[in-house]
Amino acid sequence: MKRNLYLYLFIFASLIALILYVNGRNIQESQDRAYRTLEEKLETTQKQLEEAQAAKSAATIFSLDNNEEAYNYFESSGLDRNKIEAVLQDYLLEQNLTQGGNPLVDYIGEGRGYQINDIQVLNHKWLIANFTDNTNWGEVLIQYNFDENNNLSMQTLKSVLYNKYR
Incomplete structure (x- = not known):
């Protein structure tokens, strides 16, 4: 009986570890996707800023x-x-x-x-x-x-x- 109890505890601990691993992996993947999305938005914003600065520079030549x-x-x-x-x-x-x-x-x-x-x-x-x-x-x-x-x-x-x- 004692042996079965340890077996059940081991299986239960393994299932909890597996659930935590899968859940942690899903969270990491979603954070990676969010990071990539924010990085793309940042790159787009930086390009727009550079274009706006170039346009402003061209517009202020005669200033x-x-x-x-x-x-x-x-x-x-x-x-x-x-x-x-x-x-x-x-x-x-x-x-x-x-x-x-x-x-x-x-x-x-x-x-x-x-x-x-x-x-x-x-x-x-x-x-x-x-x-x-x-x-x-x-x-x-x-x-x-x-x-x-x-x-x-x-x-x-x-x-x-x-x-x-x-």
């Missing part, structure tokens, strides 16, 4: 932030290079308040006239802006200049108008 020569020009003129974009944007948005729309836009808009929305400062002399009258939209290349008294003047170099119905 005041990356133009050291323009910064040197502003510093030699006694202008605060960190506030130039804000000054230019404020000036253009003030021009939007003019009756009939912004005078720097060469086109006559419907209703309120053309208003400049966004700008991108290209360098120490040029900026590009987009404009709209809520029907049509376009872009304008503007030359700007600060005189000796730091007074700002602007002149439209070229503009393009896109039609909503094309």
Whole structure:
């Protein structure tokens, strides 16, 4: 009887060990699958990040932030290079308040006239802006200049108008 008891205990312990082994193996396999899935997502995210950084780098080629020569020009003129974009944007948005729309836009808009929305400062002399009258939209290349008294003047170099119905 004692021998049968040891045999039953041995079989019971073997079954428990087998169950623990199979269960542990299944858990390990599921964790490995989850790890591989997360690793693939990480690789995909890293590729997307690299593509986005490359696109951003390409988009900021013509940017005041990356133009050291323009910064040197502003510093030699006694202008605060960190506030130039804000000054230019404020000036253009003030021009939007003019009756009939912004005078720097060469086109006559419907209703309120053309208003400049966004700008991108290209360098120490040029900026590009987009404009709209809520029907049509376009872009304008503007030359700007600060005189000796730091007074700002602007002149439209070229503009393009896109039609909503094309």
